Amino acid sequence: MSEEKKLSANEYLKIESNYLRGTLAEELADTSTGGISEGAGQMIKFHGCYVQDDRDLRASRRQHKLEKAYSFLMRVRIPGGVVSPKQWLQMDWISENFANHTLKLTTRQAFQLHGVIKTQLKRTIQEMDKVALDCIAACGDVNRNVMCNPNPHLSETHAETVKLARDISEHLLPQGGAYHEIFLDQEKVISSEEVVEPIYGKTYLPRKFKIAIAVPPSNDVDIHANDLSFIAVQDENNKLLGYNVAVGGGMGMTHGVDATYPRLADIIGFVTPDKAVDVAEKVILVQRDFGDRTDRKHSRLKYTIDDRSADWFLKTLNEYLGYDLEPVREFEFTTNGDNFGWHEDERGMFHLNLFIQGGRVVDSPAFPIKTGLREIAKIHDGEFRLTANQNLAISNISPEKRPEIEKLLEEYKILKSHERSALRLHSIACVALPTCGLALAEAERYLPDVITELEEVVEECGLRHDAITIRMTGCPNGCGRPFLAEIGFVGRGPDKYNMYLGGGHAGHRLNKLYRESVPGSEIKNVLRPIIEDYAKSREEGEKFGDFVIRAGYVAATVNGKDFHKNVKTEVVAS
Structure with a gap:
């Protein structure tokens, strides 16, 4: 009889x-x-926080025999990415008083705060x-955080998907009460009955779990x-019939x-x-019961399905x-980008989709967007909607409010944020x-410079308005979804990136490794002949x-598997 594998250390942490x-x-x-x-660092993740330190300061602090410059990253749960102007103003105020003066809009339609020190965490x-x-x-x-298309006012279906995102998020929240006791100082209820997590149990899931809702033809949430x-x-008639399920x-x-x-999801x-x-x-329950709890590198649902098959998963x-x-x-x-600019719905209400480079809401001398959005929030009576591509929609603007908001957009130089090259507008870092x-390499601080260099090439080739998805991450964990991009960079070491090409423009196909450990300074030279060839030789x-x-x-197959299929054909028979 083979010896049973030992559980990963995190499993015992959760049990205890x-x-x-x-x-x-x-x-x-x-x-x-x-x-x-x-x-405790593993445990606080369940409450939306990561302990970090400023790696720019590590060497200096080590030299002076000081501990690392610790702080906390905080992620805010916002199902569907919808926040009110009041909530926006509060998060803006919090970022100024307790964080590093910036708001980060994430690829999961949420706020991230950086630089919160331990003594200010509860506050x-x-x-x-x-x-x-x-x-x-x-x-x-x-x-x-449950994601969905960020434009619920554009159709009845969009509104229903936002409600579903909220319903799923609330239904799947942990029920143990630890968050409210530790951070909100609520008294623990004393009872002879043992606390029960009705869905998760004592050990919760083997690993993180992510849910998204898409409204075709937009795959902005990257369902795969x-x-x-x-x-x-x-x-x-655009009436919602239901949902295809992808896992x-x-x-x-x-x-x-x-x-x-x-791995691409199976439908x-x-x-x-x-x-x-x-x-x-x-x-969730199937993954809870069958997911691998012995190796955290092999514990996501994708491995459970690959180990047992999609047919097995559907049957179970x-x-x-x-x-x-x-x-x-x-x-x-047909696309997985955001639809920038002004839009009017059938009710006569307006929505403005803005490009936020790297999702970082911060003032700069040339682009004081944080102050501008603060002033807009003071008069706006609709919503702000975070997108899955790190951008922002000012939503549900009344005809009466539009002139006031346009004036502020002009004053704070925000109005033209979406008038960039299509390459930049389709970027994530x-x-x-x-x-x-x-992180093994830079991403958010470096991708804008890479795009600036590549813009010289696309301008020369007449491709300024041709959308190409481009994404960069500092490590292969893939938080910016680089493996679905048409051009993807994944940090391999300081100033070195693995370069991937050939992802599907609508997010329906993985890209393939084109070249390993490319120095940042060589990216433009490596891509120039390919972009020039694309401009000359592409089909309509x-x-x-x-x-x-x-x-x-790049090849159409990897390890014998065809990644050049249309997503509609990648379906498991019911």
């Missing part, structure tokens, strides 16, 4: 944590250090709570990068470890709207549901250095990712 309490309360009260223990969370915001389960081995996605299906997507991998890899069936929350819960899910998913319905994605402990309507495969720059 008393439902995510651990030693957090005591360690956060300890002012002798700016950090917390490794175990920060309490200030968020005043406007009904929280960071519960924004990280950790649980379901994280998520553990679970719902793809809205509408009739000819097993994920971006993370580890350099040099072939057993780790990005396994269709469900009516009334059953969508139930399906989300049961997918149907057993957990007590009914079968229906056959997959037809749909089509993760935070990377100096705060992310996993052909996207860059499709061209590099047709032209032979």
